[in-house]
Amino acid sequence: EAGVTQFPSHSVIEKGQTVTLRCDPISGHDNLYWYRRVMGKEIKFLLHFVKESKQDESGMPNNRFLAERTGGTYSTLKVQPAELEDSGVYFCASSQARVVDEQYFGPGTRLTVT
Amino acid sequence: EDQVTQSPEALRLQEGESSSLNCSYTVSGLRGLFWYRQDPGKGPEFLFTLYSAGEEKEKERLKATLTKKESFLHITAPKPEDSATYLCAVQAGLGANSKLTFGKGITLSVRP
Numbered sequence: 001e002a003g004v005t006q007f008p009s010h011s012v013i014e015k016g017q018t019v020t021l022r023c024d025p026i027s028g029h030d031n032l033y034w035y036r037r038v039m040g041k042e043i044k045f046l047l048h049f050v051k052e053s054k055q056d057e058s059g060m061p062n063n064r065f066l067a068e069r070t071g072g073t074y075s076t077l078k079v080q081p082a083e084l085e086d087s088g089v090y091f092c093a094s095s096q097a098r099v100v101d102e103q104y105f106g107p108g109t110r111l112t113v114t
Numbered sequence: 115e116d117q118v119t120q121s122p123e124a125l126r127l128q129e130g131e132s133s134s135l136n137c138s139y140t141v142s143g144l145r146g147l148f149w150y151r152q153d154p155g156k157g158p159e160f161l162f163t164l165y166s167a168g169e170e171k172e173k174e175r176l177k178a179t180l181t182k183k184e185s186f187l188h189i190t191a192p193k194p195e196d197s198a199t200y201l202c203a204v205q206a207g208l209g210a211n212s213k214l215t216f217g218k219g220i221t222l223s224v225r226p
Binding site: 004031035042043044045056058059091093095100101102103104105106107108 | 118155205216
C-alpha cells in the first residue's frame with residue numbers, strides 16, 4: 001500500500017512569490033491534515049479536511065494560506081505571497097474515519113523563503 | 115489549551131543501555147496519545163496509540179505506557195538503529211476535532 005506522498009520535497013522561493021504544495025493521501029483515507037514545523041518549534045496543526053470539506057482550519061496562520069481538496073482526493077496548500085516566517089517543513093497526514101484515528105504522515109515539503 | 119511536554123530534549127545512550135523517554139500532557143478530555151518516530155529528512159512514522167490510563171503497548175524493543183498525566187516510552191537494550199527523534203502527540207476534545215498536538219520531541223542517539 002502506497003503511503004502519503006508530497007510534492008515537491010524542497011522548494012526555495014523569494015519573498016512575495018507564490019508556492020503550491022501538493023499532498024496525495026493514502027487511498028481510501030477520508031481525513032487529510034496539514035501540519036507545519038518551523039525551526040526550533042514543535043509540529044503544529046494547520047487544517048483538517050474530511051473528504052472535500054474543511055472540518056477545522058483553526059491553525060491556518062493568516063489569509064495568505066489557501067488549502068483545497070477538490071474531489072476529496074489530493075490536496076494543495078498555496079502560500080501567496082510568501083513571507084520569510086513561512087519557512088519550515090510542511091507535513092501532510094491522512095487517516096481513516098474513526099473516533100480516534102492514527103494519522104500517517106508524508107515525508108514533508110521543506111519550504112525556504114529568502 | 116492542550117499542552118505536551120517531552121523530556122529530556124536529547125538523550126545519548128550506549129548500545130544496550132535501557133532508558134525511558136517522558137511525555138507529560140495537559141488536555142481536556144484525552145481521546146488518544148500517540149508516539150511517533152522521526153528520522154532526519156523524513157516524516158513522523160507511527161508507533162503506538164494509547165487510549166486510557168494503565169494501558170501498555172509493545173513493539174520490539176519499545177514499550178509505551180500511559181497514566182493520567184504522562185506517558186513513557188521505554189527502550190530496552192537499544193541499538194544504534196533506534197537513534198531518531200521520538201515525538202509524542204495527543205488528540206483531545208469532543209466532536210469531530212481530531213487534530214494532533216505535538217511535543218517538541220526527544221532526540222535519541224545510541225552509540226555502538
